[in-house]
Amino acid sequence: MEIPRHWRLKQQRYSLVGEICPHCQVKIFPPRDVCPNCGGEANTPYTFSGRGEVYSYTTIYEAPAGFEDKAPYTVALVKLDEGPLVTAQLTDLGDTPVEIGMPVEMVTRRLRQDGDERGMLIYGYKFRPAMN
């Protein structure tokens, strides 16, 4: 049961809400309240555009607990337009081959359920080939 954690992370997971540093303007994801660039305090919320490109990727065949029913699936490091590198699943690939540099956009999807089918549903960001 990890309900408090899922509840606490909902904004960053649903909508890619991170932070912007008021001192050096660097955009931060995930939010950590201290700027990794200048070390200053940074807790101003910033909603990312959700646009980026595939920096690297791999396909998971042996999935960790909670994700077995989705395998095989592709996980990517996504370089967001605003700078940060985010790890996330790719989705809606259909028959689209994944390539480094491929433009992607954020979508909110069902990540998994907490425990079995009685558990809460956990939603969060994934990325798909850009449609726009």
Next chain:
Amino acid sequence: MTENKTLLKPSRPVGIVGYGAYVPRYRLPAKEVDRMWAGERSAGLPIKEKAVPGLDEDVITMSIEAARNAMKRAEIDPAEIRAVWIGSESHPYAVKPSSTIIAEAIGAAPHVQAADMEFACKAGTEAMVMAMGLVGSSMAKYAVAIGIDTAQGKPGDALEYTAAAGGAAFIIGPADESLAVINASYSFVTDTPDFWRREYQIYPEHGQRFTGDPAYFHHILEAGKAMLESSGTSAKDYTWAVFHQPNTKFPQKVAQMLGFSPEQITPGLLSPVIGNTYAGAAILGLTAILDIARPGDRILVVSFGSGAGSDAFDIVVTDKLLERRDKALKTQDYIARRTEIDYATYARYRGKIRMK
């Protein structure tokens, strides 16, 4: 008993400030269902193919995307939204609102009304009528109304050919900010047991041919005729019309019975290529019409939900449509994004294979 065919008209004029569609990527051809269960009869299939959601999609995720598209077109501050209402018969939770998750994801929470509607295929238009009331009474500036389904069809049943996924979201607001003004709505409801799903049941039941004349046709015709009569219009006064579309044939036939031509219904008739999206069906057709309409165009929308009832809307497009409709993906963009799947993949995606 007197007949009250007075239209539902808000005291403050209202309209659609933003609209957004969503259709998932995967398509199951009707011939694939036919191959599995009926021995490839090939003739008389109700549609060409239906839209199927991916493994990580449900009513909540699809609603979030449709609502985000509507927000892109509306260009409003999400804090000004005072209600998020979502109509569906496939809410992921039996108890826990879909609407709160959607409201959170679009930034409308926490100072907002939120509720899940249920009325078979007209749950979405039900939410629209309620949003008209909330905005039209000046209780709220904006309200979000969504109709989306990931419809369930029993394997081998007639409905499995058509039960599809998709839908639309609308931001209802003051008429002077709207890209289409809603002149009025009209609702017609009776207790007609044509289709239902009991609690704890996975698949719905239906009354076979009883779903036609006493259900679909009766309610759409009554609501449609009342709207035309009470607003002093006839089919020729409308540029476009869209009706609930459980298959290809029913909406074509009901359009003809109300005096509409095939040309008037073609842009909004999506069921042949995406199936019946239930609570999303009529309003997804409306988004496809708005994607191509011109200022001044008048649109008749009539939904149908089993159980049973219809909501009719009389809508007129304004100049603002042209400046806002390109700000989000169009309905046909989603329809064109298409990956065909076979029955086995469909069975996996729709959870028809039990793993334990």
